[in-house]
Amino acid sequence: MGKFRLSGMAACALAACAALPAGPAAAEVAIGVFVPTTGVLAPLGNDMRNGFLLAAKGAIVKGEPVRLIVEDTGGNPANGLRKAQKLVLEDKVSLLLGGASSAVTLGINAQAPRLNVPIVTTNAQAVPITGEQCSRFMFRTVPHDxxxxxxxxxxxxxxxxxxxxxxxxxxxxxxxxxxxxxxxxxxxxxxxxxxxxxxxxxxxxxxxxxxxxxxxxxxxxxxxxxxxxxxxxxxxxxxxxxxxxxxxxxxxxxxxxxxxxxxxxxxxxxxxxxSWMQEDESPQIAELVKAYHEEYGIVPGYQAIQAYAGMQFVLAVLEAADEISTDAIIKALEDTVAETVVGPIDIRAEDHQGMQGxxxxxxxxxxxxxxxxxxxxxxxxxxxxxxxxxxxxxxxxxxx
Missing domain, CATH: 3.40.50.2300 (Response regulator)
Incomplete structure (x- = not known):
């Protein structure tokens, strides 16, 4: 069967400025974001967080609001695993998203069967993530080393x-x-x-x-x-x-x-x-640059753009899934092609590697x-x- 194509905008009305505020909700779709917002990798992690938040403003999946729960890994694998466990076991997220550090991402992936939720990285580039340590739970939207x-x-x-x-x-x-x-x-x-x-x-x-x-x-x-x-x-x-x-x-x-x-x-x-400098030839990038600058007072770095596109992809996937369950989301991650600010994101089912130039x-x-x-x-x-x-x-x- 062919891939199911979804426009991120049509799927769940993406864009604007910030995620829904944290707090209990009667019904919601919770996504756990793991990035380093402190430590030496903070410049990278903060850009990613900003991109995720910007893409998730007002997002609705299957009629329910989307809530992002952001946790700081500090770029430390042990801390990253603790935060992933907290997001899954306490916050009951349906999916983990982030992965600034390859070491943190690999550490979480090693425990993926126990966590039992899909994990999507929009940055970590070490080859083993979708190479020799590939797993049915781990997906990467960007090229590797x-x-x-x-x-x-x-x-x-x-x-x-x-x-x-x-x-x-x-x-x-x-x-x-x-x-x-x-x-x-x-x-x-x-x-x-x-x-x-x-x-x-x-x-x-x-x-x-x-x-x-x-x-x-x-x-x-x-x-x-x-x-x-x-x-x-x-x-x-x-x-x-x-x-x-x-x-x-x-x-x-x-x-x-x-x-x-x-x-x-x-x-x-x-x-x-x-690059934000693609705004001259890409209306989608130009719109993102405008919104990002209005919200944060700076231009989006490429990690922020990757994160924004990755969130567009994830929201489209969640909308396309038969239900919000691990098996259904994994199937949708393999089967969905989503239009994003960087073009279509398409995951190869054999190793869960994103096919992006x-x-x-x-x-x-x-x-x-x-x-x-x-x-x-x-x-x-x-x-x-x-x-x-x-x-x-x-x-x-x-x-x-």
């Missing part, structure tokens, strides 16, 4: 000035960083001049910068979780005179770009899924500023899903 590496390979194939460089890989020594640097090293023809792994929460990068200076590198690849650590590295690297290209697999939130200022100009992202993008200075932003991610080259696709057998998913 392997897809990003294929986008990088396609970009490098067209850019001899980039493939000829010797790249020094700086990575976070945990799930996302390890997965990402491994995928980067598999790009055909890539030259790795060295690598430096550091724990999440590293504020002083001088020792890693010394390693780069001692190598023959002329490019830096950052397999760092998106948070305060990444901006600290970029500022210190530029301060030490490292002026060669800096590449991040999926960019950084636009709030962080503004903080970097001129140090961020010229950074390259090879797996960007969306990416962009190669460059951080550019804006003169004059737009919506208060003086720098933004400008998409340069579109990579279709067919160009970045990895099959389940290539990622290690052996079925459910």
């Amino acid at each position: 392997g897809n990003t590496a294929k986008a990088s390979a396609a970009m490098f194939a067209e850019r001899p000035d980039m493939i000829g460089r010797k790249w020094f890989v700086v990575y976070h020594d945990y799930a996302y960083g390890l997965s990402n640097k491994a995928e980067f090293s598999h790009i055909p023809g890539i030259q790795i001049a060295g690598e430096a792994g550091r724990p999440v929460g590293t504020a002083d990068w001088s020792s890693a910068i010394a390693q780069i200076q001692a190598s023959d590198a002329d490019g830096i690849y950052l397999a760092l979780a998106v948070g305060d650590d990444l901006t600290a590295f970029v500022n210190q690297a530029r301060g030490y005179g490292l002026d060669f290209p800096i590449m991040t697999p999926a960019g950084i939130p636009d709030t962080m770009l503004q903080a970097l200022g001129k140090n961020g100009v010229g950074m390259i992202a090879n797996g960007l899924t969306a 990416t962009f190669v993008a460059e951080a550019v200075a804006l003169d004059p500023p737009r919506h208060g932003a003086s720098i933004g991610w400008k998409p340069v080259t579109r990579m279709s899903w067919d160009q970045i696709n990895l099959l389940p057998e290539e990622t290690g998913c052996k079925g459910f």
